[in-house]
Amino acid sequence: MNDMSWADGVTRVAVLTGAGISTDSGIPDYRGPSGVWTRDPALVEAFTRDSFRSDPAVRTRFWRTYLGHAAWRAEPNAAHRALAELERAGVAVRILTQNVDGLHQKAGSSPRKVLEMHGTMHEVRCTGCGARTPSDATLARVAAGDADPRCLDCGGILQLAVVLFGQHLDADTVSHAERIAAHSQLMLAVGTSLQVEPVASLCAVAVNAGNRLVIVNRDPTPYDDLAVEVIREPSGTALPRICAALATRAASAVR
Template identity: 60%
Template sequence: MTLVAILSGAGISTDSGIPDYRGPGGLWRRDPEAEKLVTYDYYMADPDIRRRAWQMRRDSPTWRARPNAAHRAVAELEKRPGFAVRVITQNVDGLHQVAGMPDRKVLELHGTSRSVVCTGCHLRSSMEDALARVEAGEEDPSCLACGGILKSATVMFGQRLDPQVLSEAMAIAKASEIFVAVGTSLQVQPAASLAGIAAEHGARLSIVNADPTPYDELADELIREPIGTALPKLLAALRGPSGG
């Protein structure tokens, strides 16, 4: 059984219509103020920031997005005998699961935009229900259980990653025989360090990304082609006649 770890970043979802953050057309470049909407301290302190954040969530392209060929290729590899596939994703869009990856085999480092969490009592509920309340006229819906401030179940700027999720991700990186970093700049720590950890523990490291990354010199394979064609081709080669 070959353990294949996929570390995915925003670039894997751009073909699904979800813009990345730091690329030429990325959200932060187009609207630097948008970063405040996902910064914990600003969000908690300013009701106006929260109202704008709820509008951003309501209008998010995530709700129209469908998995693309790259997401589907990962899910297809997971179904093949001889491969254990684990996805470690920096994305919050849930498209790996929509494509068919079992939820338990996807580690969401930065949480998920498909749920909301109360900052007071920590109760989780569905984003769909919260957005229905926004549509009905609540500009800043509060927790129905305790009245606390609700936020998406994502890791905002200024928040720590879940230590258990990060610990699991590191264990997978260390144990992986093949590690593919796809659509990530490998600049945001600690997620980026997973590529280095995998390489140090003997994994074959492939980096599929349009731009150079700080970990390129550790890679066995650098692919600059479009992700929607490059990743399916790479993963198909793993399943080839040699059996991996």
């Protein structure tokens, strides 16, 4: 990591986070060497909207997969905590996350400053009537033998409140994220392959608005050429240093 001169004068930061920021918390990523899709490519079908809604067997596999998912037991790691500490230091931090695990909020980041681009696993949504309920009640039904739980109000298909493949992101959420990317002086892209659109293109939105882009990721991404720096360190070691430097320089700027 260089002298981080790109951190000078930065008081507004947007942080785009992907699965890689949560691997130190014991949650596997998707496309890495030990990723969910790498180990079991067929599991992608259970996360595809049309397959999920049309095939009870797919839904059964989906719920069985999530019943024992590591994310339910996961705790925030050093990267999550560093971002929460940066906010507490007075830097304007907005987190745009592709993750559904809720670990940013659990680490102490203000919920209103975390935009969950792909939804949350902590709620269940009925695809019929739209009712939203906490996930634990539905998971308890699955654990008790209800392999394909239905809405208790209307009988509709229940889905975790996450965006599946083939399902469009909420247009208002995308517009909100684009505004944040355009108005932040620095965009940090952390632990994301930047292969899933339209979220990945937020990096281009930031750069086209004249802002700096720094990428922290183990593997190359399609947006590396736009970045002022690409950092190959694990997020758990890189982010605490980055956030400490940002906090120190922001404090110096207001003196």
